[in-house]
Amino acid sequence: MKQYLRKSIKVNGCPHHVVASPDAMLVNVIRKQLGLTGTKLGCGSGQCGACEVIMNGKLVRSCIVRWDKVPQDAEILTIEGLGRPEKLHALQWAYVKTGAIQCGFCTPGFIMSSKALLDENPNPTREEVRDWFQKNRNACRCTGYVQIVDAVMLAAKVLRGEEEMTDFSELTRDGKIWGSHYPRPSAVYKATGTWDFGDDVALKLPEETLFAACVCPETHHAIVKKIDFSEAEKMPGVYKVVTAKDIYANKGTNRIRGQVGSKTATTNGWERRILVEEGDKIRQWGEAVAIVCADTEEHARAAADAVKVEIEELPALLNVKDAMAPGAVKVHEDIPDIDGIPNVFNKRPIKKGNDPKEDLDKAPYVVEDEFYSSRQPHLTIETDCGFGYFDEEGRLTLQTKSICVYRHQLMIARGLGLPPSKIRVIQNNMGATFGYKVGPTNEHLIGACVIATGRPVYMRLDMKEHIIRTPKRSPFLMKIRVGADENGKLVGLEHYWYVDHGPYSESSQDLTNKGGQFMLAPYKVNNIRGCGYTVFTNHKWCTAFRCYGGPQTYFGGELAIDMLAEKVGMDPLDFREKNLIQPGDTLPSGQRPEVYPLQAMVTHIRPLYEEAKKQAAALSTDKIKHGVGVAIGIYNSNDDGPDEANSHIELTKDGVILYNTWEDHGQGADMGCVGTAHEALRPLGLRPDQIKLVCNDTAKAPNSGAAAASRSQVMVGMAIVDSCRKLLDAMRKPDGTHRTYDEMIAEGIPTYYEGYYKATLRNVNGEVQHCTGMDDETGQGYPFANHMFGVFLAEVSVDVTTGEAKVDRMTLACDVGKINNYAVVEGQLYGGIAQGIGFALKENFEDVKKHNNLLACGFPYIKDIPDNIRLIHMESPREFGPFGASGTGEAPLSAPHAAIINAIHNACGIRIKTIPATPDRILKALEEAKK
Template sequence: MKQYFRKSIMVNGCPHSVVADPETTLADVIRRQLGLTGTKVGCGVGQCGVCNVLMDGKLVQSCIVKWSKVSDGASILTIEGMGAPGRLHALQWAFIKCGGFQCGFCTPGFIVSAKGLLDENHNPTREDVRDWFQKHRNACRCTGYVQIVDAVMLAAKVLRGEEEMTDFSEMLGKDGAVWGTYYPRPSAVYKVTGTWDFGDDVALKLPEGTLFAACVCPETHHARVKKIDFSEAEKMPGVVKIVTAADIFANKGTNRIRGQVGSGTATTDGWERRILVPEGDKIRQWGESVAIVCADTETLAREAAKAVKVELEELTPLLYVKDAMAPGAIKVYDEIADIDGIPNAFNKRPIIKGDDPKAALDRAPFVVDEEFYSSRQPHLTMETDCGFGYYDEEGRLTLQTKSICVYRHQLMIARGLGVAPSKIRVIQNNMGASFGYKVAPTNEPLLGACVIATGRPVYMRLDMKEHIVRTPKRSPFLMKVRVGADEKGKIVGLENHWYVDHGPYSESSQDLTNKGGQFMLAPYHVDDIRGCGYTLFTNHRWSAAFRAYGAPQTYHAGEIAVDMLAEKAGIDPLEFRERNLLRVGDTLPSGQKAEVYPLQAMVNRMRPYYEEAKAKAEALSTDTVKRGVGISIGIYNSNDDGADDANSHIELTRDGVTLYNTWEDHGQGADMGCVGTAHEALRPLGLKPEQIKLVLSDTAKAPNSGAAAASRCQVMVGMAIVDSCQKLLNAMRRPDGTYRTYDEMIAENIPVYHEGYYKATLRNVDGEIQTCTGMDDATGQGYPFANHMFGIFLAEVAVELATGKTTVERFTLVSDVGKINNFAVVEGQQYGGIAQGIGLALSEDFVDMRKHNNLIGCGLPFIKDVPDAIRLIHLESPREFGPFGASGTGEMPLSAPHPAILNAINNACGVRLTTIPATPERVLEGLKAKKA
């Protein structure tokens, strides 16, 4: 007989009598039974703090507090009890004022946690704040924590009566400008009050009859599925349907997801990925689904999924790219031909620029010939993969997920499900970050299959362990670099070969492999290059986009190789880079000119900080702790590789205007990107920012703006927004230059709806305007990118000689991302990118599914792993082909911060690591090798 506990509790000052299962969590009681969805659930095991509440004045992680442990009469405070839109608490106001959030998923947990601190300590130092968040494991993946600490310090001043909570309109610029200010994004007030509904929140508001889906995923890297027996599972309570590949075939679906076919050299057609692995086929990576249980509740679905029996024939897995390319290696796909005799290689990207550098390298006095390996970095979003599907009012299969490319996903899954693309509607839910993994369809085809098979709404949410092991990761690169310099320290040539471990699917691989050619030594004048990249299948986790997509791998090798070359030449690392900088007229590895050449000015800005850091490191090094300084440079693109375009529409209304586009928001600030750009374009109308409404990322309501990827949206969607605004202004303009009202437009029968469009445009080497093109298959030369972002990274580290532990003590970034739309958004992206770079450099990895399956096991940096001393310096070279001179910003901060850290480790203690992460064990091994 099941027993339940009734308890009387005070929640946000209101009495409640709650009857609940003693084993349910306090988070579930708050969210599901009381309907207070401001409290989020992330990891579910007490590692992230997004579920923080105050219970009897004490901060607790409600995801691990059982109802049986909640005392009768307990007083509980959630984010809803702190404030609401229109009556903000000082902490909520300060988080908005300081830009202390991005996606907003972890924000309620941080704000409640900060209240717990300020209740105890009215006058904390910044280090007190950092210690508190570290102690209570408040984790954020979007920010670098600096703005969060800023917000707590400001709120403390307000609560002490030293500051006043001012209106945010004071943050507008001259004449009410939004562009170029720190004005808050439109979603700000909802995120800090917990009223911004994420996918898991909307799920609690779905109609009666909604089913919960749980996948059956055998824990194996490589096996043949001999039999799927769900006879026991389908008899279990609450089970409505167990969906298999047979159901998809019955709907005339191919059970395949359309990946990226690749260039003319590819040997695959891009259709490798199955929606569900059928009997007789092979599982080719850990966590592939063979069936989906649809049941009345999550608990019942998960219990039934455990009862499905899958008989497997285990096969030898390929888990490392060197094993996959070894002579005689087993094949991941027997039917897909190899390339250039390399087992499992299915695509290649040659790079041929100038003359063959072999002779110059053979006679160069200084040469580096080294092999590098980058890690399979996990995305580690605080919100796990979640979403739901249903049939909408027009009978369309509707999928609401974390998609960041709603139109692309519509096309990728249609044939596989047996549904015409026009009959599929994809909507992006408010999402707790992505960092690119949602370029790949994850739950979309699974949810689609369930809705088709059951005819009912279906919801699916992965727990954090499932989320980590089942979603895609950054591709590791094995890179072999040979680069040389002459007696004056000038680079004479580059030979570069790279091998991309892309897991068992080709999806999104071509543009990724391109990056090894496009960005290897891109910041430097290098006339002569020869190289080739190969993409390989393995049985490790399939790879998808991850912030800076391909650049962290490439710069890991390139920027360490440049440091090694400087060391061989006896030249200071910054001086060596300056001698070789990409300058006006120089071409990038792809043969195209950059649209701007800001690197010399950026070096000039960085130099005094660099010299100061070197002197400080020398002065503070001891016999037990060595300090060092490292430098690196990164360039990244701001549009999709090759031809790229975007649409954005605008409608004049009686209250203002409405924008329609698919600038999907990972949390990076798409809402502010749209509002800031449109507000600037419509300045003649004198609109207030709140008069610009947004209809975003719904294939039934908004035109195709392309994916929120490749840092393209501020440029591509931004230019389409400007185009639509200009068309609207032209239509509204009277002969005397003034503007018609909405009522006048309607009365005169003048259209109030206008379509904007933009195609990626650049100036070629001859100075002529042209649109972007892809890279030549034989040479890698072309005009792939209209705009770029530039960053110079300076890391200051301390290395403990006894343990090998490395701490980043200060970080400086000098950047040029064009004219800045919103400084709070850009700085949030830069702080966050640096924090992710620190994780990439020192701790983050995904190798062992049984070890790397939680946030701590994967090496997520917490607040004390990221320095509070992060300095951001902005140069703003205006871009000719960017809205009001803007370029992109999101991915540059993660392009090359990590090689600066590894270079700093070498500067500190003489350990040169070519494999990341630089864990204490690897550093210690290097220290021991030096003594041997």
Template structure:
């Protein structure tokens, strides 16, 4: 007999009598019983603070507080009790105007924690704010934290009566541009008030027929599945169906996911990823699904999933690329041929530019030959993988998830499910960040298979442990680099071999492997290059897209090598870089000229900061704490490799315009990207930003604009938006240059709907306009990118000589991303990228699934891990083939900040660590050497 605790509590000032399981956590009672979904659930173990509420004046992480611990007559305050979209609290207002939010999933938790602080201390210092948020384990993966502190400080000033809250609706005067401003993103007001529904929130509003789905995933890296016994589990309470591979095969599906290999040198066709592993087949990584339990409640589904019996034959495990390439290594796939006789290698990318550099390097005055290793960085989104599916009004199987490429996902899973693409619909839910992992179908195929098998709506949500161990990670690179420089410090040639550990699937591996060639020494003039990248199967976690995709690995190797070579030449690291910079007319490793050459001006701009930083480090260093300064340069692309295109449509209405596209938003600001671009394009007719309505990321309503990846959307979708606006304006324009109204367009029978289309466009080495091309399979030469982003990273660190503990005390980024659409967005992207780069440098890793299965163990950076002193220097060189001169911004900030941190650590204590992360133990070991 279940016994319940009944208590009267005041929730947001309103008395409530609540009857609940005494062991149920307060967060779930608030969400599921009180229906206040502004309180989010992330980690479920008190490590992220997204569930923060205030109970009797104290900040409480409600995901770890059982109902039995809540006092009778307790006062509970949630985000809904702070303010509303039409009546904002000062904190909510300040988070909007300072860009203290991006994806918005953690925002209610930060506002609740900050409210409790300001109630207790109306005049906090910045360090008070940081200490408070650290104390209450309140985490953000998007912002870099500085804007959050800015928001709290400004809100405090408002509450003290020292500052007025500006009316958001009047922030833009008539005739002003949204473009180039700090105009808030349209969804910000809903995120700060907790009214922006994420996937788990939307699921609470599904029809009562919905089933909860739990995948059955045996805990093994590599095993043959001998038997799957679902008999006992099927009979358990609430179970409606246990879905297996047999259900997919019965629907004439292939039970495979289309893998996007796209390489002429690959020995796999990209269809090796199973949707659900069958009896007789192999599990090839931890967290592989063999069945899915669909039941009435999550509790029932999890209990039944635990009762499914899976008989396994354990097989040898490969968890490192060095093990995978050994001649006697077991094969991850017996049926896939090796490349160049290398075990478990399924693809390669040669790089040939200029003459063979071997002889020049051999004769060079200074030679650097080293090996580097980058880690398997986890994404660590605070919203876990979740989504749901159902049949829509036209009988289409509809899947709503965190997809950041809705059309691509539709095509990747339809054949495997046995569905015609026209019978499948994919919609992006409002989402709590991705950082690229959702380029991959992670749950779309599983949810769809359950809907097919049951005929009912189905919801699936992984808990944080499952989310971390079952979703893709950044691919580790093992890099062998050899560079020569002459007696004057000029690079005479370079060689690079890189080995990519991609886990057991080839999906998305080709573009990733390309990056090891495309960005190897990309900031420098190097006429003669030779290199080759090899891609391997292992049994570690499959690796998918992660912000800056391939660049952090490549720059970790080459920007560390550049520092080491500068030392061999007896030169300052910044001077050495400047001496070897690419100059106008120089080409990248792909043989392509850059569309702009801003690096010389950027070095000139950052040099005073660098000189001051060196003086500061020398002045503050002691025997116990050494300070150091490090520099690194990163370049990244702003379109998908090779041919890339996008479509965006516009419709004129009586109230304004509607934009239709799939600029998927995973926190980077797709809404303001669309609004800022369209508002600028439509300035001749005086459209206000609030008159621009968005219909985004639904394959039934919007055209295919491509994926929100490769920092491509501002350029590709932006140019398509501009083209659609141009067509509309041409149609509206009268002979005298004035413009028709909507009613006049209708009266004259002039269409009000126009399609915009753009293909990635550049000027080739001869100055002719052309579209991007694929790279040559034999040489790696071609015209893969229309636009690039440039960054110079300056890190200042303190290292404790006894412990090896490193603190990044200040970070400066000089960036050039073309003309800036929205400074709040660009600042947030750049600070957030720096924070992730610091995490990659010194904290984050995913090695042991039994250890690295929570946010803390994986090294998620909290606010005190990231400096409050982050300085951004924007240089806006216009791009010819970007909307109003823009490039992208999202990935450049994570291209090379970690290399700057590593170089700064060496500058501080002389410890050169060549494999990530740079832990205290590694620093101490290197210091001893």
């Protein structure tokens, strides 16, 4: 007989008498029993701080505090008790004003932690703030922490009476919000805990909602011999155990469409199963063979554990070298190999100019080496979650973290046995994705359960499951040969790159393209030969991650450039400047970029670079070596090829409504939409709050494409501008003034207008044309209309006794075109740099039994990221971009890690060619250097 505890507590000043299980965690009592969903459940193990509340004056991580440990008459303060949207606490106001909020999932925990800090120390230094967050494990994956510290320092001034809380309208520029620091519309709600994420909405679903728990045998590669769920079916609360047979019963194919996108691929893209059936193979860790649907999470998980799966283990191919080895077992027996290499299913040749072999053979300076980038985990604080149901029109409706709602609709329809028109996908407010939700992760599973049960179904992964079951950044193995003449000019490039994409081809083509499109892209290289191979392995299936393919490519390329500069005997920045692309030069794909800002960016960063070198020399000791490194990155701002987007607008009595699918995973889509439309509609004199958004619902908004490839500000932005221009043209009177809504209705003039844009550029002949794909034989074409540019300067210190490397300062000169919103763009730049630091030094997902929590995966906390990050904005206006804008999100993660690794070499003379540069790798390299 289970026993329960009744306690009297006071929450946000109100008394409550709560009965709960002794082993219930306080976070669940707060969220599920008291209904205060502002407190978030992230890691569930005290590693992220999203759940922090103040109890009896002390900060606690409520996910690791059991109910039986909560004192009788405890006084608990949650985010809801701090302030309301209409009456913000100083901390909430400061977080909004400084742009410290991106996805917002971690924000309530950070604000409560900040409150506890300022109660204890009302006048902290920035370093004391950082120490506090480090001690209390407040983790943010979005912001890079700088703006969060800014917010605490500003709030402290307000609370000390040194500054007043002002209206956010002061952040506009003479009434304009384009080019200002005006807060994103969602920020106030995120700061007050009133912004409902997926797990919050789930608590408000109908009573008959079922919880779904997957059955995932712990193996990388195995044949499923038998699935026995007879005992599980009898367990308490179980409604149904869903298997592949239920999908076939609905005439589904049980497959997911993977968008191969290449004529050279030997697969049609349908390799991925929804559920693995008896007689088929599990091809990666975390693959589901059945799903238990029960009345509660506890019952569903208990029954899932009771399902018995008999398997026959097969050899597991966990890296490209093993997968490509002669005689290697096939991941997919029915998919032919390419060029006689086992498990290779796609190739991307690159041929620009003449064959460089002869020039490289004769060149006085040549670097030929091999580089390997890690399987970087996305590590979002909100885990993968979502739910489904049949809506009022009988459509299968899926509310998830999708960042490409229309694409997901198409990818899963045939597999589930429904036409796309019968599937509705809605994006929930989400706690970031950084790209992993380009791939369907739960949509197909939830859909199968809703169809099989006829009831609403919710699925949420815990943090361990989230990390080991969701896709990762693909590792690249790169073999590079590059040379320079006696004057230090590049003469040619040969390179091969091998992409570990896990067991599925999904979205692999664009990724593999990047190795050809961006290897040495910042430099004039007229003659290039190379080829990229995409490889099936049994490690985690891979998908988009911020700057998809760019960080891998620039890791190899920017290290090779540094190594070549050293051989030539030139300073690394001098060598880069000597070889920069100049107006008229073309990228590896043969197209000219729309702007050439790199020379000006290097000029801006040079004095900082020279000063950093002097400081590094002065600070270095026998134990701590200081060094400086540089790297340059270019990345695209639209999807490869003929990209297009739609956005519609409707005039109403109260303002306008925008309809599109500019999905928001924390990057600021709401501000992107509002800022762009506000600027386009300036003749109407609208306030920002008069621009309403109806977004990211396939039943209500047109297809704007995925929120990926930093395409949205350009592509959806231009579609927004097109719709706004059409509306203004319709509203314009002969005298140049504009009709009111009532006048439009009275005159019978339509109030709804459709906007459209297709990626447009000027080709090498100066002619305007749409983007094209890459030629399958040469890799030449016009894939991108817009780009982003970054010059990175890293200053690091290396403890040669421990092997620990630390980034002391980062500088980024960045050109993302004209900036819509500085607070949003700067947040993206800080956050991308922070992820680059993690990629360089800590982050990995190699061993599923080890790398299954935030700490083990190398999550970068605040003391891993320098507070000193300098941003230099270079705003070259783009001809084809809304008001001169390009994209932003990917730029800061293109090459910061390469600058860091180059700085480590500058500090202590070692080359780390496999990342992350962990202390053991650095110590090993130091030992080898002594030999």
